[in-house]
Amino acid sequence: MRLQDTFTFAGPRELVFELLLNPEVLVRALPGTRTLEKIDETTYQGEAQVRVGPMSGNFTMQVKIIDQHPPERFKMQIEGKSALGFVQGSATVELSQIGPEETAMHYQAEMQIGGKLAIVGQRLLDTVGKSMTKQSLENLSRELEKRLRARQ
Amino acid sequence: MKSPSIIGQPIKRLEDERLLTGQALFVDDVHLPTMLHAAFYRCEYAHARVNSLNLARARALPGVIAVYSAEDLGNYWQRAPLLVPPPPIPHAVFHARTHYPLAKDKVCYAGEPLAVIVAESRYLAEDAAQLIEAGLEPLAAAIDLEQALAAQAPRVHEDLESNLAAHIVQQKGNYQTAKRQAEVVIQRRFHYDRGTAAALENRGIVADWNARSQLMTIWDTTQAPIPIRNGLARMLGLAESQVHVIAPFIGGGFGPKIMMFYSEEMIIPWIALQLQRPVKWIEDRQENFFATTQERGQIHDAEMALTRDGKIIGVSDYFLHDNGAYNPYGLTVPINSQCTLLGSYRVPNYYSEFKAVFTNKPIVTPYRGAGRQHGVFVMERLLDIAAKQLGLDRVEIRRKNLLQPEEFPHNHEIIYQDFAPLIYDSGNYAPALARAAEMIGYEKFIQEEQPRLQAEGRHPGIGIVTYIEGTGIGPYEGARVTVESNGKVSLVTGVGTQGQGHYTSFAQIAAEQLGVEATDVRVVTGDTRQFHWGTGTFASRGAVVAGNACYAAARAVREKILKLAGTILQIPQTDLVLAQGKVFAKNDPTKTITLGDLALRANPLRGAVAPGTEPGLEATAYFGPDRGTTASGVHAMKIEVDPETMQIKILDYVVVHDCGKVLNPMILAGQIMGGVAQGIGNAYYEQLFFDDNGQLMNASFMDYLLPQADNVSRMRTEHFETPSPLNPLGVKGAGEAGAIPVGALFAQAIEDAFPQLDLEIREIPLSPNRLFELLQSAKSRIDDNARE
Numbered sequence A: 001m002r003l004q005d006t007f008t009f010a011g012p013r014e015l016v017f018e019l020l021l022n023p024e025v026l027v028r029a030l031p032g033t034r035t036l037e038k039i040d041e042t043t044y045q046g047e048a049q050v051r052v053g054p055m056s057g058n059f060t061m062q063v064k065i066i067d068q069h070p071p072e073r074f075k076m077q078i079e080g081k082s083a084l085g086f087v088q089g090s091a092t093v094e095l096s097q098i099g100p101e102e103t104a105m106h107y108q109a110e111m112q113i114g115g116k117l118a119i120v121g122q123r124l125l126d127t128v129g130k131s132m133t134k135q136s137l138e139n140l141s142r143e144l145e146k147r148l149r150a151r152q
Numbered sequence B: 001m002k003s004p005s006i007i008g009q010p011i012k013r014l015e016d017e018r019l020l021t022g023q024a025l026f027v028d029d030v031h032l033p034t035m036l037h038a039a040f041y042r043c044e045y046a047h048a049r050v051n052s053l054n055l056a057r058a059r060a061l062p063g064v065i066a067v068y069s070a071e072d073l074g075n076y077w078q079r080a081p082l083l084v085p086p087p088p089i090p091h092a093v094f095h096a097r098t099h100y101p102l103a104k105d106k107v108c109y110a111g112e113p114l115a116v117i118v119a120e121s122r123y124l125a126e127d128a129a130q131l132i133e134a135g136l137e138p139l140a141a142a143i144d145l146e147q148a149l150a151a152q153a154p155r156v157h158e159d160l161e162s163n164l165a166a167h168i169v170q171q172k173g174n175y176q177t178a179k180r181q182a183e184v185v186i187q188r189r190f191h192y193d194r195g196t197a198a199a200l201e202n203r204g205i206v207a208d209w210n211a212r213s214q215l216m217t218i219w220d221t222t223q224a225p226i227p228i229r230n231g232l233a234r235m236l237g238l239a240e241s242q243v244h245v246i247a248p249f250i251g252g253g254f255g256p257k258i259m260m261f262y263s264e265e266m267i268i269p270w271i272a273l274q275l276q277r278p279v280k281w282i283e284d285r286q287e288n289f290f291a292t293t294q295e296r297g298q299i300h301d302a303e304m305a306l307t308r309d310g311k312i313i314g315v316s317d318y319f320l321h322d323n324g325a326y327n328p329y330g331l332t333v334p335i336n337s338q339c340t341l342l343g344s345y346r347v348p349n350y351y352s353e354f355k356a357v358f359t360n361k362p363i364v365t366p367y368r369g370a371g372r373q374h375g376v377f378v379m380e381r382l383l384d385i386a387a388k389q390l391g392l393d394r395v396e397i398r399r400k401n402l403l404q405p406e407e408f409p410h411n412h413e414i415i416y417q418d419f420a421p422l423i424y425d426s427g428n429y430a431p432a433l434a435r436a437a438e439m440i441g442y443e444k445f446i447q448e449e450q451p452r453l454q455a456e457g458r459h460p461g462i463g464i465v466t467y468i469e470g471t472g473i474g475p476y477e478g479a480r481v482t483v484e485s486n487g488k489v490s491l492v493t494g495v496g497t498q499g500q501g502h503y504t505s506f507a508q509i510a511a512e513q514l515g516v517e518a519t520d521v522r523v524v525t526g527d528t529r530q531f532h533w534g535t536g537t538f539a540s541r542g543a544v545v546a547g548n549a550c551y552a553a554a555r556a557v558r559e560k561i562l563k564l565a566g567t568i569l570q571i572p573q574t575d576l577v578l579a580q581g582k583v584f585a586k587n588d589p590t591k592t593i594t595l596g597d598l599a600l601r602a603n604p605l606r607g608a609v610a611p612g613t614e615p616g617l618e619a620t621a622y623f624g625p626d627r628g629t630t631a632s633g634v635h636a637m638k639i640e641v642d643p644e645t646m647q648i649k650i651l652d653y654v655v656v657h658d659c660g661k662v663l664n665p666m667i668l669a670g671q672i673m674g675g676v677a678q679g680i681g682n683a684y685y686e687q688l689f690f691d692d693n694g695q696l697m698n699a700s701f702m703d704y705l706l707p708q709a710d711n712v713s714r715m716r717t718e719h720f721e722t723p724s725p726l727n728p729l730g731v732k733g734a735g736e737a738g739a740i741p742v743g744a745l746f747a748q749a750i751e752d753a754f755p756q757l758d759l760e761i762r763e764i765p766l767s768p769n770r771l772f773e774l775l776q777s778a779k780s781r782i783d784d785n786a787r788e
Helices: A013-020 A023-029 A116-151 B016-020 B056-060 B070-076 B122-129 B175-180 B225-236 B263-275 B285-291 B332-340 B372-390 B394-401 B429-440 B442-455 B502-514 B542-569 B595-601 B665-684 B742-753 B768-787
Strands: A002-009 A033-040 A043-052 A055-069 A073-082 A085-099 A102-114 B036-042 B048-054 B064-069 B113-119 B133-138 B164-172 B184-192 B204-210 B215-220 B243-246 B279-282 B298-306 B312-324 B349-358 B410-415 B421-424 B460-471 B477-483 B489-493 B521-525 B576-579 B582-585 B592-594 B617-623 B629-641 B648-658 B716-720
Touching: A002 A116, A013 A085, A013 A102, A013 A116, A023 A033, A023 A043, A023 A116, A043 A116, A055 A116, A085 A116, A102 A116, A116 B285, B036 B122, B036 B263, B036 B285, B048 B113, B056 B064, B056 B122, B064 B070, B064 B122, B064 B263, B070 B263, B113 B122, B113 B263, B164 B312, B164 B332, B164 B410, B175 B298, B175 B312, B175 B349, B184 B372, B204 B263, B215 B225, B215 B263, B225 B243, B225 B263, B263 B279, B298 B372, B312 B332, B312 B372, B332 B349, B332 B372, B332 B410, B332 B460, B349 B410, B372 B394, B372 B460, B372 B742, B394 B429, B394 B460, B429 B442, B429 B460, B429 B629, B429 B648, B429 B716, B442 B460, B442 B629, B460 B742, B477 B502, B477 B542, B477 B595, B489 B502, B489 B542, B502 B521, B502 B542, B542 B576, B542 B582, B542 B592, B542 B595, B542 B617, B582 B595, B592 B595, B595 B617, B629 B742, B648 B665, B665 B716, B665 B742
Parallel strands: B036 B279, B215 B243, B312 B349, B489 B521, B648 B716
Antiparallel strands: A002 A102, A033 A043, A043 A055, A055 A073, A073 A085, A085 A102, B036 B113, B048 B133, B064 B113, B164 B349, B184 B298, B204 B215, B204 B279, B298 B312, B410 B421, B460 B629, B477 B489, B477 B617, B576 B582, B582 B592, B629 B648
């Protein structure tokens, strides 16, 4: 599965970068996420409930941040496992400041999906992937707005 | 006076009452006290090294009785037997790599079992499967058939130098020399992709070890109960007489159930022995998509050399065959492709080379047609392309090349799947082609209907193709016929039944010999305690091989009846008539004795059975043909394609078929129609899609499209009878005939529906989507040409 798009945040790049790697923010922003902890400088671990069509499963996730260049870009390796199957792949995130209070995020993810998720859920995967990404980004956007308001 | 013929009558199936009223036993109907249930833990990766397997949490779940991995199987962990060794073809290369009961160090396709859980219920077993932790290291997978042969491709079996599983060359005449005389040479590449048989009933097995009787009873959805009994006895270290295999009613076989020994088949009886409790495993639909074998990935590079007037001088074909991860069934499928390609035609020179290739995909073994589709598709497509190029009519180019009656027996000088030379025993092809063209209204359609519909802006097409089907191969089957003291007849044979109507056809064969009604014959199949010699139901051989064994046994009983009756009635045997369940004198019908009384007299409580005679009215007989018999046929159909949705409406479908002597035309028509329905699925709806990592992407009926009632049209069938000289009944097989030529027929009819486009269909399966793409690219080719 491939996800690729651009999303615009109404906020400065440094703040967006910080939010994207803050487990306390992410645990609330990513749909279905129950726990998310930073276990070392570059590794996050957590659990998420994911629903694809008629199936739902509890995924244990591990995300490793590699090649981090704040506040410009980072790369991550993602691995998730559940009774429904597995997800593994990598994603790159690039942030560019397009105005004083506007940051464009370009993201690109290449995920390999296997098990029940792939064999039964195939035609839902794209939609589910996109809608989960959209929800996450919108949640982050709201969080950003909240923080900016708090600053004022 | 001869009793009226029962063979050839459209008798309604005798088994249907049991089937339709829910009285038939299927494997899942077997419920035994203390029975346990098994589930398999299967690998999700198509190719991975197994670094660790932690079963502790699964074992600890309450209700779980045992969990086994490959390590726990001890000496029982052996490769499955190679079922069919390679045929004796000179310079054949063949690497046998059969599967294991459970994978140990490495998994080679997604779905390969790593562990089995036995629990008080299937639910608990499935729950426990989720608690297994496997340390798997994913490896790059060999998925694409051509790339799998490349030097740098990931190797499925690392002890082999490459993924090459077999390399076979067979030839007749000299194609290269012949090609020099050709006036036209057609060269094309053809693709045929995978589908699944999707039998209504998935696989299942119940095993029960009885320590008191020291007897293992196994209910198995197999097409080959006797070889299963023999093989399992050997694996388990038991005598064959200690293993009782019952293949009860089965909801569809279609070939994947002749595959043996599946992992589950090897393991479940072993567990029953370990735990001393009955164990059941029933495959679920999702497992069926990868744990049951599949068919038909091949790529052909084919060439046909012809004269300008459309006579075939020679054919050359090089193809790759996708084996999947293991090859327990040897080379049956690609050999069938190689040997069926020549079809109904005179081909003086033939060069055929293939490579079978290991890939990280589920195992490939025969599925209805068993490789024959591919051969027919390539040959029929080459003829269509040649006809277009030469400006010949499609029926005409076929007619010109058909083998004529005087050319039989026709030796193709290559070796068939039964290891015997490919010799067509008999056939009469031209009248069948003419009749099919007449029934479908070929001329009228082309001259009147098609132009009229085209003028209305519609897309009508017609197709007509021929095929042959190698059937009824050896080695042998047997049957035992007994007249019981109630005057009824019992007939027992070793083959299994998966819906072919054996209970009726075999009854008809015996009834005709014994002067009783078919309803008076009680048939038993697929029970190794009732009859324990035989091979199984495959290669369209039931009617031919088991049928002729039934015939021979019934003949022998008939002799015994007449001999005994002659002695009792004091009338010469030649003056006796056997009819209506009794024997009577031709000239004096009052002198009579019933079959029941004769059976009692043949098995007396006092007096002696004379030396050289046997008690009872019973005989066992076997039939083993030297080689298979070749059936043939023609399919034709009219379609209309909706240019918006790409849906195909079949307006008429005709099958003219010749399988020698017809035993029961109603059952035969059912076989043909069922086959056509499966063929339609294969041609236009069903396809298994794998991603680059070997994940099957459509393992449910939501995404794997089986043809629905409205996709399968009514069919008109007609039968020609060219008897086979190879067996006393003169029969040929018919089980796969319906399915074989449908892909070729669809391709031709669809092309015909778009005459203005340069559309050439060189692949099956198609789908509405795929046809849309093909039409778009054909249209853009026309636009490009116009621009130039």
